Amino acid sequence: MTTKDDEKRYRALLLLQSRSAFSADVYPYWDTFRSKLQSRNSYQRGIGLMLLAENRMEAALDEYLELLHDEKTITIRHCIQGLGKIAAEKPHLAGRIAARLVCFDPMGVRESMRKSILLDILRVLCSIKVRHQTAEIEGFIAKALTGGVLDKGSKGEIENLLQQA
Numbered sequence: 001m002t003t004k005d006d007e008k009r010y011r012a013l014l015l016l017q018s019r020s021a022f023s024a025d026v027y028p029y030w031d032t033f034r035s036k037l038q039s040r041n042s043y044q045r046g047i048g049l050m051l052l053a054e055n056r057m058e059a060a061l062d063e064y065l066e067l068l069h070d071e072k073t074i075t076i077r078h079c080i081q082g083l084g085k086i087a088a089e090k091p092h093l094a095g096r097i098a099a100r101l102v103c104f105d106p107m108g109v110r111e112s113m114r115k116s117i118l119l120d121i122l123r124v125l126c127s128i129k130v131r132h133q134t135a136e137i138e139g140f141i142a143k144a145l146t147g148g149v150l151d152k153g154s155k156g157e158i159e160n161l162l163q164q165a
Contacts, residue, residue: 014047020051034060043073049075053082061086061093065100073113080120087128094132101125102140106149114149119157126161 020026036048036058049067052060053154064086068081083101104124106118122144125137141162145155 009043013050016051032065036110037063037067042070042075044071045072045075046078049078052111053085053114058093061096063095068104071129073109075119076109076117077113077120080117080124084120084124085129087124091110091131094128095134098125098128098132098134098137102136114155115151118144118149119154122158122159123140126158129162131164 008104009104016026030052033048033051036044038054039048045067052064066083066110067075070079072074080101087126087144101121104117104121106114106121122141125139125141129137129141141158144150145158148159
């Protein structure tokens with residue numbers, strides 16, 4: 001995954017993600033995936049996030065959660081989206097994940113990405129809320145729905161997710 005050819009890298013990523021979901025034979029490379037979280041290259045950090053989300057997470061969850069504060073918003077989005085997968089596959093980690101997400105301040109990212117990041121967080125929290133309901137999750141969702149970041153359509157999407165829960 002260190003080749004400069006984006007087409008090859010992307011296909012390799014998709015193959016590894018798929019393989020990780022069905023087989024343990026990628027586990028010997030887990031430390032390699034984990035080391036990508038510390039890469040200077042945001043694309044490599046994103047690859048690490050996506051591959052770790054498919055694998056055993058307990059040992060790397062704290063490192064993974066640190067990327068909620070990455071300098072690149074796309075890496076933050078990959079992190080949040082991966083956390084949704086992790087919480088669904090490993091419900092015992094949902095409380096730790098939710099606790100970090102409700103502390104995230106979307107106003108700390110550039111304005112053009114706030115809505116996307118907030119929606120990513122809300123989608124994850126809505127799925128976690130089904131099994132792990134807390135006052136903090138409720139408060140974060142309520143604040144997001146009454147704040148000025150989301151438009152009417154986005155609020156409707158979140159309200160629908162809440163009704164399905």
